[in-house]
Amino acid sequence: NAGVTQTPKFQVLKTGQSMTLQCAQDMNHNSMYWYRQDPGMGLRLIYYSASEGTTDKGEVPNGYNVSRLNKREFSLRLESAAPSQTSVYFCASRVDRGLGYGYTFGSGTRLTVV
Amino acid sequence: AQSVTQLGSHVSVSEGALVLLRCNYSSSVPPYLFWYVQYPNQGLQLLLKYTSAATLVKGINGFEAEFKKSETSFHLTKPSAHMSDAAEYFCAVSDRGQNFVFGPGTRLSVLP
Numbered sequence: 001n002a003g004v005t006q007t008p009k010f011q012v013l014k015t016g017q018s019m020t021l022q023c024a025q026d027m028n029h030n031s032m033y034w035y036r037q038d039p040g041m042g043l044r045l046i047y048y049s050a051s052e053g054t055t056d057k058g059e060v061p062n063g064y065n066v067s068r069l070n071k072r073e074f075s076l077r078l079e080s081a082a083p084s085q086t087s088v089y090f091c092a093s094r095v096d097r098g099l100g101y102g103y104t105f106g107s108g109t110r111l112t113v114v
Numbered sequence: 115a116q117s118v119t120q121l122g123s124h125v126s127v128s129e130g131a132l133v134l135l136r137c138n139y140s141s142s143v144p145p146y147l148f149w150y151v152q153y154p155n156q157g158l159q160l161l162l163k164y165t166s167a168a169t170l171v172k173g174i175n176g177f178e179a180e181f182k183k184s185e186t187s188f189h190l191t192k193p194s195a196h197m198s199d200a201a202e203y204f205c206a207v208s209d210r211g212q213n214f215v216f217g218p219g220t221r222l223s224v225l226p
Binding site: 004033040041042043045090092102103104105106107108 | 118148156157158159163204216217219
């Protein structure tokens with residue numbers, strides 16, 4: 001099925017470890033996004049990429065880096081994980097900004113930092 | 115700047131009863147508005163969206179929402195709740211650009 005694929009689905013890290021969350025979409029969408037979801041706070045935008053070759057900070061970028069590897073793939077890296085980064089991470093994509101297009105979301109990565 | 119308020123972090127209804135989930139927004143430009151549903155351990159799925167056409171928008175699974183500019187609201191309704199509707203619901207607003215803001219979510223419980 002077409003959609004957004006995230007890997008891994010679950011991960012436990014020790015404080016200070018690094019890891020990369022992978023995201024790929026096969027819908028030929030231009031824009032891709034990384035959100036984190038925490039209880040009672042909805043979704044908060046970490047980084048986004050409006051098109052291949054561009055990335056921009058969202059609301060909560062500190063402690064994260066991203067790479068738009070090509071049109072399909074958008075990865076999120078935690079260089080030195082902290083307990084405050086324990087969260088559920090969602091990747092999303094959409095055709096383009098504006099014009100009322102909604103997001104297509106991946107199924108999420110549950111990250112625990114101990 | 116945009117913002118979204120969802121009144122009630124948790125709403126409980128009986129099976130067969132009316133579902134009403136409230137969403138109010140603020141936006142400096144005519145907004146696009148969305149409702150998403152999240153089932154346990156899954157990502158968010160688009161239920162419906164308002165993009166300045168008809169103010170009453172019908173979505174999947176029998177849900178609908180009405181855009182009321184005077185009240186800056188976009189409440190989600192369903193005439194008769196089903197057990198399978200139990201999930202978390204998020205309202206979101208877009209300024210037609212890159213900015214897309216989600217509300218904090220409302221968890222819907224459906225009681226037998």
